Amino acid sequence: MNIILPCQNLKEKDLRIENGILYLGYGYSFQNVMYNLTYFMKGKNYCYYCKRTIPRNKITMDHMYPRSTGGPTIPQNLIPSCKRCNSEKSDMTFAQYQTYLNLSSFSERKSYLSTITSLKEGIKNMGMFEIPNEWITPVKTSEIHTNIDFANISETKFQKVKSYYKTYHGFQVPMILDRNLYSLDGFYVLFVAKSSDISYVPAIVLDNVEIRIGRN
Numbered sequence: 001m002n003i004i005l006p007c008q009n010l011k012e013k014d015l016r017i018e019n020g021i022l023y024l025g026y027g028y029s030f031q032n033v034m035y036n037l038t039y040f041m042k043g044k045n046y047c048y049y050c051k052r053t054i055p056r057n058k059i060t061m062d063h064m065y066p067r068s069t070g071g072p073t074i075p076q077n078l079i080p081s082c083k084r085c086n087s088e089k090s091d092m093t094f095a096q097y098q099t100y101l102n103l104s105s106f107s108e109r110k111s112y113l114s115t116i117t118s119l120k121e122g123i124k125n126m127g128m129f130e131i132p133n134e135w136i137t138p139v140k141t142s143e144i145h146t147n148i149d150f151a152n153i154s155e156t157k158f159q160k161v162k163s164y165y166k167t168y169h170g171f172q173v174p175m176i177l178d179r180n181l182y183s184l185d186g187f188y189v190l191f192v193a194k195s196s197d198i199s200y201v202p203a204i205v206l207d208n209v210e211i212r213i214g215r216n
């Protein structure tokens with residue numbers, strides 16, 4: 001799939017956009033790049049939920065499909081929001097939150113949230129994600145590249161991902177890979193897969209993103 005990018009060519013410290021391709025420099029923060037691109041395209045001081053103008057230091061970045069059920073950190077899944085709306089939305093999807101806001105009474109909202117919680121637990125128990133199916137591609141573990149040293153990992157994060165897999169027989173989030181299958185996000189999914197002899201992992205392959213080792 002292609003991520004949404006600005007139409008014009010750009011060159012920044014950690015990225016370059018040229019002819020519709022995003023080239024990322026070595027040692028970048030993928031999340032920060034995605035956040036900055038989203039702010040560039042969607043605005044830095046406007047909440048998309050309550051429609052208020054918010055000071056830059058009060059704006060947060062919301063995942064329209066929440067991270068808790070597989071939502072990736074890419075521009076089409078990110079939206080600037082104020083802290084209050086982001087907190088109230090919690091791990092609802094964008095559509096679920098719109099439904100929630102249209103409910104008038106406290107009891108209706110409480111009942112709806114209970115239904116949403118049960119729905120999300122059901123999705124996890126089926127080893128699925130709450131994102132469009134066409135975003136996901138099964139990728140062979142042995143074909144994925146990474147610049148992260150397996151010897152320098154967080155045991156806590158590793159055990160968290162491994163425990164989730166053991167409980168739900170799937171991963172909480174898909175990996176995000178560039179067009180050459182280079183790891184952009186979700187490294188611990190790869191590490192758990194390799195350590196557990198899992199042949200394929202769910203991934204979002206970004207066909208218009210490429211890591212460039214060295215300077216842009």
